[in-house]
Amino acid sequence: MSATLQTAEVVSFDADLLAGTADAVRAAGSALLGRFGEAEVVRYETWEELMRALAANDDTALDILRPRLSQLRPDAGWVEDELGGGALPPGEWWVVDPAEGNVNHLHGLPEWAVTATLVRENRPVLTVVHLPLTGETYTALTGAGAHLDGRPLHVSQTADLGLGIAATSQARPDEDEEVVRRVGSSITAMLLDALVVRVAVPATLHLLNVAAGRIDAFWQYAGARADLLPGALLVTEAGGRISDAQGRPWTPQSDSFLAAAPGVHTDAVTTLSR
Structure with a gap:
């Protein structure tokens, strides 16, 4: 099999994987959206209370994301610490932020999302970012471009x-x-x-x-x-x-x-x- 055909098969496989990832991320976003009306009653007076409130949102999304993404790639690792940095061990890893902008969610602000990225040998190969309040889903696949709800994205042409x-x-x-x-x-x-x-x-x-x-x-x-x-x-x-x-x-x-x-x-x- 030629290298070109092998590359095409990998891209096709990853495109199907991207679609499944998007479904999982949208489902988690819907669950967080259901909690968004509670933001006006979220109150915390200590760091510990804030951490519990943030964790409640995370757990709501993770209860959906973890089983669905693990089913898509059973052998992929799962990064437990969403605040972690540095290189990952060899292989595939799911890097997920179940409530990106979590503190905004708690304060009733609209800037929050759900993200999931598959990292292969320390390179992101596909990602999904879903904004539940607008219903927008941003996706990217290595070698296949970036899209917003299927529409290609392009950076600005600004030169100054x-x-x-x-x-x-x-x-x-x-x-x-x-x-x-x-x-x-x-x-x-x-x-x-x-x-x-x-x-x-x-x-x-x-x-x-x-x-x-x-x-x-x-x-x-x-x-x-x-x-x-x-x-x-x-x-x-x-x-x-x-x-x-x-x-x-x-x-x-x-x-x-x-x-x-x-x-x-x-x-x-x-x-x-x-």
Whole structure:
């Protein structure tokens, strides 16, 4: 069998797997949507109470995602820590964020999603991001492009950072002081060079907008695999560039992340490297 035929068979197999993944992610999103009306009554006064509230959302989605995704790929591993980073062991792994933007959900804000990404030998090969409030489903498959409900996505054609929108996100609420100060300095630098800077959580929703050409660049310091892998694949398949903030190749071990339209990537690296 030729290499071309083997590649075509793998893409076809992964396309079927992507469809099953999308069904699972939409089902989990529907379950979280059913809990969204409760956001107005969610109250917490301690860190422990907040963690229990977040875990309740996670468990609602995981009860659907884990059995369905495990049935699709029984031999794939399951990443337990959604805040974890770094390289994974060899083989296939499901990297899932059952409630991306979970704290927004608790506060009645609309910016939250459900994500599932299959990682093969430390490379994302397919991803699904579903936004239950809008019903939108973003998908990407290595070598087959990025799509929104079946419509191809393309990054922006902007070639001037001064005319572009950039965005960043807080990787986690308990980040150490050095990273927090680095984030603050980078926002100041980008405010001087970009047209507009957006700052909000979660990272995945900004990366959806980069893939769709709505914003031109996104950067983040630190971060977890579940935050960045879905958007990294979507942006790459939509024609964007991925690196760390200094322009070096990005891996899950990197301490920074940059996704941008090709026309502004170099300028964004220059701004963030000051």
